[in-house]
Amino acid sequence: MEKQPIKFWDRHQDGEEAEKNWDKNSDSLKAFHKLRPFKKLPKNEPGIRKSTKKNLRWKALKYLLINDEKKVFPKYFLKKPIAYSVSMTASYLKKNPYERDDDFFLYGIKNVTEFEHLLQEENSILAIGFSYCHKPFECPSGRFTDQCIHDDKSPICGQCFIGKCMHAMPENKTVPIVIPTVHDIGEKMFELSDQNPGKEILFMITACELTLKMFADWGNMIKIRGIGVRLGGQICNTMPAFVASESGIKPGMTVVLDKTQTRMMELISMRRSAENKAP
Ligand code: SF4
Secondary structure (H helix, E strand, C coil), rough: CCCCCCCCHHCCCHHHHHHHHHHHHHHHHHCCCCCCCCCCCCCCCCCHHHHHHCHHEEEEEHHHHHCCCCCHHHHHHHHHHHHHHHHHHHHHHCCCEEEEEEEEEECCCHHHHHHHEEEEEEEEEEEEEHHHHHHCCCCHHHHHCCCCCCCCCCHHHHHCCHHHHHHHCCCCCEEEEECCCCCHHHHHHHHHHHCCCCCEEEEEEEEEEEHHCCHHHHHHHHHCCCCCCCCCCCCCCHHHHHHHCCCCCCCCCCCHHHHHHHHHHHHHHHHHHHHHHCC
């Protein structure tokens, strides 16, 4: 990531005032610098097409292993082969390896309240990740990259939800990630888990429903707990669309729905308050 600007939230008395000013600024930017809008999928379009749902976990396993160019999986798996085999088998034996609360997919937690408690844990690292496909088309850092300058003076970043989250999240023990591919996020999560022994790795990551279902078992394997946030807009709901998106071919744009943005901001705000209280 490039040099980080001072966060918008750090320039305000409190989170409420910061968010109000961010939204006000974002609304006024919309008036003179319109971003290319995202197209909604047809109303009855499912999160995952019926034919794609078939043997999805097997397809996920095959896809991850065949396309693991950097050999991320063997590199980390072989460090704890027995522990990972046990937790992965336990996950595969479950019909649903996650719980669901509207757009939130819950991994290793029963409900959002449990996650809220975990956010207060001093001994935790929180990864907040964003799929590249909901960056604006005009993103100054480029779309298919892991970069995000989140320059709040930019009329594009000032209207971007990723920018808003970047400026709201605390510096300490909270790791922002922009995700070009599933292998990148897998590598990052393995890395965090490996580099922080004894710490609880938590996550909140945006992705299409297809990705959230395909890769649930892998998250359970490394025993990280958190929330996958389902995206709307022009999502990938078939394997060919997913595979194309993984190589940067994503003509459409996804979006975190408004009500879900509010829920994410609440959780980020809780994490910030917990960090501010920390000694
Ligand atoms: S804040 Fe949004 S528009 Fe700005 S660099 Fe980051 S992703 Fe791109």
